[in-house]
Amino acid sequence: MSFDPAILIDNWPVLARGFAVTVMLSALAIVLGFVMAIPIAALKLARHPMLRLPAALLIEVVRGMPFLVLLYLLHFGLPFFGPRLPATVTGTFALGLFGAVYFAEVIRAAVLALPRGQMESGRAVGMTRLQSVRHIIAPQLVPGLLPPSTNIAQMLIKESAVLSSITVPELTYSALLVQGQTFSPVEVFVATGTLYWVLSHALATASTRGSRRHARRRPQGRIADRFLSLDAFGPRP
Amino acid sequence: MSGAAQPDAAPALEVIGLRKSFAGRPVVDDVSLSVAPGEVLGIIGRSGCGKTTLLRAIAHLDPPDDGFVRVGGHAFGPEVSPAGVVRRGWRRGRDISRERHRIGFVFQQLHLWPHLDVLGNVTRAQSVVLSRPAPVATERARALLARLGIADRAAMRPAELSGGQQQRVAIARALALDPPVLLFDEPTSALDPELTGEVAALLRTIAGEGRALVVVSHSLGFVRRLCDRLAFLDGGHVVEEGPAARLLDAPRDPRLARFLAALAPPFPSPQPAR
């Protein structure tokens, strides 16, 4: 197996542009997804079943199909409702919607995990529902929300590769372009994989920094730990 | 215990014909009460007789189905009738949140805010609900914490405090809004028995400032030390009401007598039941 760095040196502008597109549209989709997730989670938490139903349906349907299929459905379906949008816009929206149903479940779980009576104690001192959410509920959600949201953000970065199939000029699309011109899969995919790895690793590192103090260590030193723990050098980040 | 009660003054809290049912089953059924400033009213009754529900309906945490509540002579929430008519003193669509600071509520499980320190627990509602400037709210909070003997815990989180200290924080949180009426749901249930005397003394001084207190409790000793008057609740009704000592020592209603006999220790009782 040979590795020819010249191929990467010649083609790095294409890959770099693709990487930049991946970074930007993933970031946009993560923010968009989280924002869209808030009303979905609120509906799913509603007391009235007729409010819960549409949210539950949306979550089940979007989670039940491959992201590729959701992307194509929106790609061919959105033009029913308006002008045909550029693939990058459709793709980012699809990725955001896909993330939103996962974020919504995370938010819902975090709300349900709150100690009981918190909303009520805000109301009892005279806060409105909105004030209670703002001052009492939301601040308590953040620590529980961070780790699972990081996982979802990482998932979205990786799923963004699928946007190559509708010609969004992101990293994987650029990689296929270079591969088609150079027929050097080894160099191209090693470089592409490295770039994705760096991106999702950077995100994970930033997030662990943010929530290090929530980490708990399991007690060590039992005989059984020889069988119940993995790896010689502790848990990976 | 007469304390600072002023039975002749206009009532601080009036509850008139209050009803609340869950799934068609009445839990609070036509309850009327009146508490004067400086007076402590105790509510006793078997588990499940509707004490918590009554307190929550008074504070409109669960809106009553019927009846109405007045604080200091002013309507607290809409005066509902079975026909749903909103009666005098309450503009339609007014937000009950704007009134709730007039009734302080201390939950049985306290429900302190774990993400804020003690000071934050006591100042947050002052700034959000009463729009008090931060220095004013902080000063008020520090004064209250000092009075309750937990001034040195101001920077700690609720989880780092003992049960008794947590309860003082909950009381300070409610007192910070200067409510003329305070409701306590079983304030001693989570405390060591030695602490109940202290809590009784504390609540007594709070009432001494001219506030009306309603206290739900299972502890007869606590109720005897603390309350001016008692209401015995059974099946959602006030079955018997009167001076605390009279109800405890000479119950008239057989249901109250049975309740006391079941709770009171058999021998040290001043008048053994036969």
Added chain:
Amino acid sequence: MTFDPAFLLQALPRLLPAALLTVEIALAATLLGLLGGTALTILRACKWRPVNAAVAVLMSVVIGTPLLVQIFVFYYVLPAVGIDLGPMSAGILALSLNSAVFVSEMMRGGLATLNPGAIEAAVALGLRPAAIWLRVVLPQLYAAILPSLIGEFTILVKATALLSVITVVELFRTGQQIYAGNFRPFETLSAVALLYVAINASVSLGAGLVERRLAARRV
């Protein structure tokens, strides 16, 4: 253009066999993934540093890169180094390797929930480590991660759609072939989506039923 459900219904007869193929691919990948995941877990449990390091690098790469890129690596890179498997085998292997890594992570989580007492008892009885793994740890571990494994299967059902990009004619690509003929992509893709949702919903429902049955028996 409007939505015409007739085209959705017309597509179903051709899509159903493709859906069956999709389930078969996912099943194969799940089983291979379980096998590979067990192997990775046992390698990790040996706590031999060089092996641990190699496994850690592999897992980090698989977790940190898109599955689509992994599929391209199996499809383009392996032939370039002299291993030509064809799209179907390359695709299934890519899914299996990906799954193996996540199964091993599941197993790490599952191990933490096992009762140490049972293992200490086995050690006290003098069982060899290999026997403890085979007879005591793995059976409990598989039982512990069964719900996650079913989740892994539904993830793989969805992941099979990615094999369409390396010319495997599974459910999604069959849909593409249909709308290339009838020019009704939205209706056809709705039928495709419906089938994916139906497969995953029935797996979750079935798993729920079995789980309740098992829970009832345990009581």
